[in-house]
Amino acid sequence: MVTTDSGRYKVTATTRAAVTLVLLSALLSGCRADPSTARGTAERFLDAHYVRIDLPAALPYTKDLARHKVEEEIGLTRGQVIDETTRKPSVHYTFLEEHPVGDDMVNYLYRGTIVVEDADRFERRWIVTVRRDDDGWRVTNYQELGE
Numbered sequence: 400m401v402t403t404d405s406g407r408y409k410v411t412a413t414t415r416a417a418v419t420l421v422l423l424s425a426l427l428s429g430c431r432a433d434p435s436t437a438r439g440t441a442e443r444f445l446d447a448h449y450v451r452i453d454l455p456a457a458l459p460y461t462k463d464l465a466r467h468k469v470e471e472e473i474g475l476t477r478g479q480v481i482d483e484t485t486r487k488p489s490v491h492y493t494f495l496e497e498h499p500v501g502d503d504m505v506n507y508l509y510r511g512t513i514v515v516e517d518a519d520r521f522e523r524r525w526i527v528t529v530r531r532d533d534d535g536w537r538v539t540n541y542q543e544l545g546e
Contacts, residue, residue, distance in 0.1 A: 440538060444527065452481075454472055458470070492512070
C-alpha cells in the first residue's frame with residue numbers, strides 16, 4: 400500500500416494481487432479433507448499412491464491387506480529407474496460416494512482420470528476402505544475397478 404498526501408492508504412494492483420493469492424490459497428487448502436479423518440486418510444493415500452506414484456509414501460496410511468498390497472507393488476517395481484525422464488501419467492480424482500460401516504469403518508468411492516502423454520485418456524474407479532484403530536484411521540484395503 401502507498402500513503403497518499405492526506406495520510407490515507409491507497410490500494411495498489413500489487414496489493415490486490417497479493418490479497419487475492421492469499422485468499423485463493425486459503426480457499427484451496429480448505430478443500431482438502433482433514434488428515435485425521437477417514438476421508439483425509441483415504442485421500443492422502445490416493446495422493447501418494449496414484450497421483451504422485453510414490454509407493455513408500457503411501458505405506459504410512461495403510462494397514463493389513465492394503466499394506467501387503469503396497470509392499471507387493473514396491474517389490475514388483477524394485478530395480479525400475481523412475482526419474483525426470485520417465486513418462487508418468489497425470490492423475491486426478493473426484494470423490495463420488497461415502498458408505499459408512501458402523502462407527503469405525505468407511506468405504507469411499509472415487510473416480511480417477513488418468514492421462515498419459517501421446518495416449519488415450521481413461522478412467523478408473525477406486526474403492527478405498529478405511530478403518531479406525533488405536534493409531535487413528537488407516538486404509539485397510541483398496542480396489543481398482545475399470546469403467
